[in-house]
Amino acid sequence: MPSDKTAETTPDGRYLIINGRKWRASDPSIPPKLRQELVDELMSARRAVKTSESDARARVNDAKVALGERGQPWWETRDLAAFDERISATIRALLRKRIDSSICPSDVARILGGEDDAWREDMGDVRRVAAGMASRGEIVATQKGIEVEADTVSGPIRLNRRISVDETDTGR
Secondary structure (H helix, E strand, O other), X not given: OOOOXXXXXOOOOOEEEEOOEEEEOOOOOOOHHHHHHHHHHHHHHHHHHHOOOOOHHHHHHHHHHHHOOOOOXXXXXXXXXXXXXXXXXXXXXXXXXXXXXXXXXXXXXXXHHOOOHHHHHHHHHHHHHHHHHHHOOOEEEEEXXXXXXXXXXXXXXXXXXXOOHHHHHHOO
8 A cells, every 4th residue: 555545435334545555454443553463463474575584474364353454253243263363373473573571462452352350251261261371381370480381270370482493502
C-alpha cells in the first residue's frame, strides 16, 4: 500500500479496501502499544521472507493471526480451537518481538480481550494454552525466574522462549 494514501474501510470496519481488493482489518480492540509490537514483528517477519529465512513465513502467519487478520474473524463468536490458535500465535509473536525478555500472559489476554477488563476473562484460556505449549517444549513458564508447570502453579507467571542448542552455540 502506498504510504501517501489512507486505506478505505468497509462501513462495518472489518475490511480495508486497497486497489479495489478487500483485506481483513486487524482487531480494533487490541491496545495500541501491543498492536504496535505485533505490527513491528509482522514487518520484521516480512523482511525475513525477502531474505529467505527458514521460519519467516511462519512468523508472518503468527503475527497476522495475532492481529486478527487471519484465522477466525475477530468479530465472530469464538470457536475454541481457532481461539487457542490465536493465543498460541500471539504468544509466539510477542516472544519473537521481545526476543531478550519474557512476556506476561496478561499481555496476550489484552490482545485478545481489549483494553477494558474483558481481557481478564481470557486469562484462564491463555494459561491453559501456555501450559500446553510448555509441555510440548515450545516455551518455558517461569515464576520468580524458576521453571514451573504453568497449569498447576498458582500466582503470576512469565512466558519465555525455549532456547535451542543451536542458539546457545551461536551466542544468539
